[in-house]
Amino acid sequence: MSELRLMKGNEALAEAAIRAGADAYFGYPITPQSEVIEYLMTERPEERTGMVVLQAESEVAAINMVYGAAGTGKKVMTSSSSPGISLKMEGISYLAGAELPALIVNVVRGGPGLGTIQPSQADYYQAVKGGGHGDYHMYVLAPASVQEMADFVSDGFEMAFKYRTPVMILSDGLIGQMMEKVVLKDEQKRLTDEEVAERYGDWATTGKKDRERNIITSLYLEPERMEQRVRRLMKKYERMEQEDMRYETIFCDDAEYLIVAYGSSARIAQKTVELARKKGIRAGLLRPITLFPFPTKPLNKLADQVKGVLSVEMNAGQMIDDVRLAIEHKVPAEHFGRTGGIIHTPEEILEALEQKIVKDGSIRHHTTREPSLL
Amino acid sequence: MTQEMIIAGFGGQGVLSMGKILAYAGMLQGEEVCWMPSYGPEMRGGTANVTVILSDDRISSPYLKVYDTAIILNQQSMDKFENAVKPGGILIYDPNGIVSHPTRKDIRIFRVDGYKLATEMGNRKVFNMILLGAFLKIRPVVTIKNVLKGLKESLPERYHHLLPLNEEAITKGMENVFPYDVEKALTAEHV
Incomplete structure (x- = not known):
């Protein structure tokens, strides 16, 4: 049963994450997106779906927890606001390089530097032109309502796993802080390792058993292999434009x-x-x-x-x-x-x-x- | 129909929750609703305002320059928002603490002694419900039944015994809102 509620954008995003069957959220509070982790902590999703919610010691730690969990094929996410997202950029480049699915939410505030806590869209370049180093892109969704803050969580995870890529939800303080009515989808069960392998391929590090071992890395010392990886990424981006541009x-x-x-x-x-x-x-x-x-x-x-x-x-x-x-x-x-x-x-x-x-x-x-x- | 309004006053006066209750009641009536707070480092004492939009259509901008209705609860907000009311629109204010009263003649102005009435009722926290009652008397955009439902949803259960008091405050506001005659007030000042 879907459910109608009056919620802030940040709260709707957090509730949608639980309902989308996310396995883990790692984050560190910052205005204007602290309601995300506040809501998740209050809802105790570990009791509802088994989802892990952890406040890391810093943004850098949080994105590296995302890297680790994503490598095991888990649906994993983090959120922050502009200065915090800058700190996550190295990790995001590694996620893209290692072809890992992850959802990163930026509730943008004014910058540069520590800037202001009020809404802004000044992180456009950072979101779409890289931000981190190397030849990569994220699939970037820009919600314009509280409803889309909720909907883009499951859409974002779907894209993250379809393309094995980091996905960003690029929101801002206005959408995050305002309340509108939102229709929430039904709660989905979290996927098992077997279900992930069946749906998205057997690439994750879930324990070797009888198969070839899977390696998660972004390090290729032979230039030819590195170029192969870059070409693979570029092919993905072409396919994104053909199939999933909105x-x-x-x-x-x-x-x-x-x-x-x-x-x-x-x-x-x-x-x-x-x-x-x-x-x-x-x-x-x-x-x-x-x-x-x-x-x-x-x-x-x-x-x-x-x-x-x-x-x-x-x-x-x-x-x-x-x-x-x-x-x-x-x-x-x-x-x-x-x-x-x-x-x-x-x-x-x-x-x-x-x-x-x-x-x-x-x-x-x-x-x-x-x-x-x- | 679209109703675009601003509620502005001090933090702690219940500005944001008054807006939330209105938005909730609007949602219960099947309307599109939007509640957009000014958010900042200030919690209590600083100025706080919230834009509330109710519409039977998809709501475009949550951020506005002009409003159909302004509910004004302190002098700073009067200075800022009197001129933001659309011609023909409505301004409702509590005269407590107001030194420069509104002077516009192209809008309808109403006064309600919310602070005084709340003090008489023995609970100053119902101040915002008195103002809400006054507003609903002038612009019945949502039904009292849905407002009470909205209140029940937004109040934690341990405060549910206060629901009758809040209902009483709404009624008080409805009974004690009066038109403010700018012409008369301006003449009186000159005498």
Whole structure:
């Protein structure tokens, strides 16, 4: 039986983890995501499903506990906020290199440095362009509601095991702290070692018995073997784009102007679209749900239809790079966003759209292409 | 219908829980609900506010610049949010501790002596329920039955004996909310 509840984003995520049959959570508290570990400790999931919840001595310890547990084929997760995620980056690179499934949640706060505890989206680059060292990516989900904070836990685990990759849920203080109604899925049983092997392959270190031994490592001293591993990773990322890229469009059918925004900015920008349409500006919204893989193709297609694109992010301009790459300079693209933990209002975004993109209908074309190709 | 409101006052006045009870009651009525607190290092004494949105449609922005209704419980919040009420919207406030009263003529303003009434009832903690009652008298967005259900869900069981007192406070608020005449108040000041 599914269940309807009024919950904070962070609490919904924690409850969803228990219900998704997660085997373990390792974490260390930090605002604005401490409700995750608080909720898990209060719920005593070791009595409900047998799930282990452990507060590590640091973020670094927590991510390495994740590495160890993931190597045994367990569904394992950690969560933190920006400065804590930076500490986990070495471990995340190792998870990607060793091809281990894991779920990492970042409830982003303003930075750089210790920054502020207020919401921000300034960790976009870190989440989608690496963060840790080496040629790797995470599959990155960006929830825009409390419901998605819950849903993306099981979706994230599914992707983590399908691709044997670290998956990140990139949320922020606004989605983590607000309460909305949420429909919770039924509680699933945790998988046995045999069930994991049957569903996802027999790669985990579960005890050798009669088979060849499995080795979990990211160290390959022969360059040829290391390159093979990198190529395998790149193949995975191509497949992710073909099979599991996700996005949503709102009011895009007849849109003349396009806003691209994810997570909490997408929620705020949706109101901007409503306000714009009341003023006679035909605005639409493309919301990337996965930030990696990025919805490059749908965005490129929309650029044939609209006159300009505004990338709205609570940062100084990060996703705008991917937006510009996707639209190949077909139309102008600009960035708007507040930083430092300040949340932009729907009205501020509308003003930016009017000033930077609509400009009383006269659009600046700074494309080098022949008009016939547009 | 969408109702976008802000409840603002000091931490410890029950601002966040008043919002939570409203959101819960809205959910029980099958509405979409959103409760978005200002969160910060301050717990008690600092300013606290919460945005509550009830809608029969998918809710877009949880973060707003203007509101249909503002419930204002201290001077700092009056300074910040009087001008954030949409023209034609509603401002409800408790005059206790307010030195600059609202002056806008394009909104409907109501007063309820919440702090005084709560003191008379012998339990200052029901202050927020008096304000909630006043709000529901002006804008009956949720039924009292669902509010009481919401209260029961959000109060730990050891406080359930206080439910009748809270219900009484809601009724007190409904009976003691009065329109505030800006014109009259401004003239009186000049006399």
